[in-house]
Amino acid sequence: MIPRSHPRYESLMMRKKIEDGVKKGIVHITGLIAHGRGEAFDYLIGEKTQPFADLAARAAARVLKNAKHAVISVNGNTAALVADGIVKLAEKCNADIEVNLFHRSEERIRKIISLLEENGAKNVLGMEGNARIEGLEHDRAICSREGIYSADVVFVPLEDGDRCEALKKMGKKVITVDLNPLSRTARKADITIVDNVTRAIPNIIKYCDEEWNEEWDNLRMLDEALNFICSRLKEIYSSGAL
Ligand code: ATP
Numbered sequence: 001m002i003p004r005s006h007p008r009y010e011s012l013m014m015r016k017k018i019e020d021g022v023k024k025g026i027v028h029i030t031g032l033i034a035h036g037r038g039e040a041f042d043y044l045i046g047e048k049t050q051p052f053a054d055l056a057a058r059a060a061a062r063v064l065k066n067a068k069h070a071v072i073s074v075n076g077n078t079a080a081l082v083a084d085g086i087v088k089l090a091e092k093c094n095a096d097i098e099v100n101l102f103h104r105s106e107e108r109i110r111k112i113i114s115l116l117e118e119n120g121a122k123n124v125l126g127m128e129g130n131a132r133i134e135g136l137e138h139d140r141a142i143c144s145r146e147g148i149y150s151a152d153v154v155f156v157p158l159e160d161g162d163r164c165e166a167l168k169k170m171g172k173k174v175i176t177v178d179l180n181p182l183s184r185t186a187r188k189a190d191i192t193i194v195d196n197v198t199r200a201i202p203n204i205i206k207y208c209d210e211e212w213n214e215e216w217d218n219l220r221m222l223d224e225a226l227n228f229i230c231s232r233l234k235e236i237y238s239s240g241a242l
């Protein structure tokens with residue numbers, strides 16, 4: 001048991017969820033590494049939603065709500081961390097959910113679908129694997145014809161850069177959550193929420209009830225995120241806290 005009073009409570013709870021996810025066969029072993037990279041960037045942004053992420057969540061909510069056919073792509077880490085949030089968001093913006101894994105295995109897809117169903121999801125896509133993301137080789141191209149393949153808007157938290165790029169080339173609007181403002185995924189997506197997926201999803205849900213209509217400049221926002229990280233590091237360094 002992790003005591004609530006522990007200064008790193010939230011962070012340790014997330015680690016526990018990822019660890020349990022690996023044990024249950026929901027998270028792929030390499031998901032531990034991806035989570036570690038995410039943790040490092042979360043540390044740098046202060047482990048809370050910063051204004052650039054808040055605005056991106058609002059922009060994402062608008063695009064998801066106005067989509068003709070939005071699909072939320074779920075991988076092992078996202079399922080282990082926020083299965084309930086994914087289900088709520090899908091309901092809120094009338095999106096389909098598709099389990100789509102970088103390291104595809106039918107057993108893991110089945111387990112993630114069960115977890116989502118335990119959280120109230122219905123008709124989760126992913127098992128059928130009856131279409132391919134164009135321009136990608138190997139199993140990671142496999143997707144659902146009724147899902148990602150035919151969607152106009154795809155929400156892919158914690159996505160790989162290559163797949164993000166391939167989805168863009170297919171003409172889709174891509175929304176992602178990625179704590180690393182330098183990753184290819186972050187730079188290729190139309191809207192990048194530089195925040196932890198556990199905070200980003202409830203935030204998008206909240207914004208689904210708001211009307212908002214402004215242009216979105218993703219690269220400008222990524223610059224802001226990088227500037228924020230740089231000035232925070234300088235501040236900590238010059239305060240003598242290190
Ligand atoms: P790319 O292929 O886009 O250049 P990458 O190779 O840096 O990305 P991967 O290791 O493939 O990234 O995927 C993990 C990404 O997900 C990292 O950028 C990491 O910061 C991010 N990430 C990991 N855990 C979380 C989380 N809980 N919330 C948000 N982002 C996360």
Ligand code: MG
Nearest residue numbers: 159160161162
């Ligand atoms: Mg990558």
